[in-house]
Amino acid sequence: MIEIRGLRKVYDAHRRRVEAIADLTFALDAGEFVCVVGPSGCGKTTLLRCVAGLLPPTSGVVRVRGAPVTGPPPELAVVFQEYGRSLFPWLRVGDNVELPLRSQGLPREQRRALVDSALTAVGLADTHGAYPWQLSGGMQQRVAIARAVAYQPKVLLMDEPFAAVDAQTRADLEDLIRGVWQRLGVTLLFVTHDIDEAIYLGQRVIVLSAAPTVVVEDLAINLPDTRDQLATRADPRFTELRGRVYAQIQRAKAGATLRPDRARQPVRDSTRE
Amino acid sequence: MKRVGIGRAPKAPVTPRALQRVGAVLGLPVGLVTVWWFASAGSTDFYFPPLSRILAAFRDTWFGARLRDDVLPSLARLGTGYAIALVVGIAVGVAIGSSRSLRALVEPVLEFLRAIPPPVLVPIVILVAGIGDTMKVLVIASGCVWPILLNTVEGVRSVDEVLADTCRAYGIRGAARLRHLVLRAASPRIVTGARQALSIAIILMVISEMFAASSGLGFTVVQFQRGFAIPEMWSGVLLLGLMGVALSLAFRLFESRVLRWYHGVRATERADAR
Numbered sequence: 001m002i003e004i005r006g007l008r009k010v011y012d013a014h015r016r017r018v019e020a021i022a023d024l025t026f027a028l029d030a031g032e033f034v035c036v037v038g039p040s041g042c043g044k045t046t047l048l049r050c051v052a053g054l055l056p057p058t059s060g061v062v063r064v065r066g067a068p069v070t071g072p073p074p075e076l077a078v079v080f081q082e083y084g085r086s087l088f089p090w091l092r093v094g095d096n097v098e099l100p101l102r103s104q105g106l107p108r109e110q111r112r113a114l115v116d117s118a119l120t121a122v123g124l125a126d127t128h129g130a131y132p133w134q135l136s137g138g139m140q141q142r143v144a145i146a147r148a149v150a151y152q153p154k155v156l157l158m159d160e161p162f163a164a165v166d167a168q169t170r171a172d173l174e175d176l177i178r179g180v181w182q183r184l185g186v187t188l189l190f191v192t193h194d195i196d197e198a199i200y201l202g203q204r205v206i207v208l209s210a211a212p213t214v215v216v217e218d219l220a221i222n223l224p225d226t227r228d229q230l231a232t233r234a235d236p237r238f239t240e241l242r243g244r245v246y247a248q249i250q251r252a253k254a255g256a257t258l259r260p261d262r263a264r265q266p267v268r269d270s271t272r273e
Numbered sequence: 274m275k276r277v278g279i280g281r282a283p284k285a286p287v288t289p290r291a292l293q294r295v296g297a298v299l300g301l302p303v304g305l306v307t308v309w310w311f312a313s314a315g316s317t318d319f320y321f322p323p324l325s326r327i328l329a330a331f332r333d334t335w336f337g338a339r340l341r342d343d344v345l346p347s348l349a350r351l352g353t354g355y356a357i358a359l360v361v362g363i364a365v366g367v368a369i370g371s372s373r374s375l376r377a378l379v380e381p382v383l384e385f386l387r388a389i390p391p392p393v394l395v396p397i398v399i400l401v402a403g404i405g406d407t408m409k410v411l412v413i414a415s416g417c418v419w420p421i422l423l424n425t426v427e428g429v430r431s432v433d434e435v436l437a438d439t440c441r442a443y444g445i446r447g448a449a450r451l452r453h454l455v456l457r458a459a460s461p462r463i464v465t466g467a468r469q470a471l472s473i474a475i476i477l478m479v480i481s482e483m484f485a486a487s488s489g490l491g492f493t494v495v496q497f498q499r500g501f502a503i504p505e506m507w508s509g510v511l512l513l514g515l516m517g518v519a520l521s522l523a524f525r526l527f528e529s530r531v532l533r534w535y536h537g538v539r540a541t542e543r544a545d546a547r
Contacts, residue, residue, distance in 0.1 A: 054441060054442065072442045077443070080435055082435050085434075086436060088454075091534075100443035103443065103446075131534060131537055133534075133537055133538045
């Protein structure tokens with residue numbers, strides 16, 4: 001579904017040449033939920049923008065559904081971290097969720113039905129008439145998620161979507177996105193800086209090094225499919241995975257990045273149950 | 274912390290607070306007029322007649338044929354010139370604001386043209402467009418277009434990046450993007466420019482009729498001045514002032530509708546900052 005090979009991004013500006021991403025290679029099958037985690041400034045957002053077609057890579061190949069990405073691919077939705085700035089403040093919640101559908105040329109009845117079901121799916125069934133700035137941060141991010149859901153994408157990209165909400169809201173939203181993923185069967189690429197979140201949510205966790213970024217580890221998460229905030233996080237396997245990822249990231253932050261040729265054979269932990 | 278207020282607030286009853294606000298708005302004007310009335314009551318100065326005479330002249334002059342022959346044509350020219358300035362200013366402003374290279378190319382010329390006071394251009398416009406209605410509409414439009422154009426450029430430049438990325442990701446392009454993203458995001462700045470342009474429009478309406486005209490509100494006031502019909506002249510000045518207030522109020526009403534979302538966002542930001 002998503003294929004990234006040899007992705008490299010160099011920023012060339014103001015007499016500074018920054019190699020943000022050195023070499024990223026990994027792939028997502030259809031319907032997979034994969035989290036990408038890494039130290040701050042490791043180019044996670046750059047990676048997501050390259051996959052979303054918002055940023056052209058310096059070299060390397062990004063394919064979504066078999067086709068190379070030259071611009072934002074169809075049937076791909078993005079949820080940004082800054083929920084306040086990604087919703088249209090002059091439109092009510094219902095119109096916000098409906099707007100991408102209007103560009104698709106769907107008839108009005110169908111659009112209404114999609115908007116209603118999407119808002120119900122995120123738990124905001126009564127807020128059609130409110131403006132986004134009248135809602136709390138968590139609710140605004142739910143509206144952004146509803147907008148992505150109503151769009152009926154095949155691929156969903158999320159860029160640290162819960163980084164700017166409080167911890168309790170974050171827990172609710174994590175469970176929400178897992179539910180949405182299971183119901184819709186989308187391919188989900190989830191970027192986060194929160195290790196616990198990555199392990200709690202993903203079927204696989206891809207650990208990145210510091211800039212110039214390479215894949216350090218591609219870890220399969222051998223936790224049960226039904227995740228629960230209390231039970232799953234208390235599971236000894238959770239703690240073990242967490243420790244492993246944390247150690248990798250600490251090494252990455254200390255500058256001990258694996259050499260690119262070693263990174264091309266990512267360590268796959270295939271003890272899935 | 275953002276509050277979770279969903280839907281519209283209920284209408285408030287007429288409280289002493291509301292009456293207080295009305296009093297605050299009308300208090301000073303009423304007070305000043307009263308002072309004017311009594312201060313000028315016994316005036317024998319030719320150029321500053323008593324307010325009572327001015328009001329009598331107001332009643333005699335402006336209700337009647339003058340309304341149809343002078344005031345309405347002037348207002349029509351004002352409206353036409355303003356509308357042209359809006360269309361041209363917004364269209365060109367969007368084009369310039371959307372293209373960095375075009376903006377760099379055009380900005381010095383715009384700054385130069387904008388700095389020319391419109392009244393100075395009137396004789397040139399007369400050479401080009403004659404002395405009829407076209408000239409007056411052109412003068413009004415040429416003065417009003419600048420605040421609208423420059424504010425539109427700024428508004429288009431200040432579209433939020435995340436919002437623009439969202440539109441790109443969801444495939445909202447072309448006319449839909451212009452309508453739903455660019456114009457709406459720039460609307461607070463455009464409205465600011467339009468408000469400035471309204472004041473300029475009223476001034477230019479009068480000035481365009483001072484040079485070469487045979488009818489119109491400004492023309493009539495100048496005629497009164499040249500003919501030393503002083504109370505009538507003052508009544509004309511009063512009418513111009515009232516017209517300015519009326520237009521301004523109408524504009525405020527329109528703005529409160531169109532920018533309702535913007536006032537809501539700002540109110541929320543102010544509340545959060547406290």
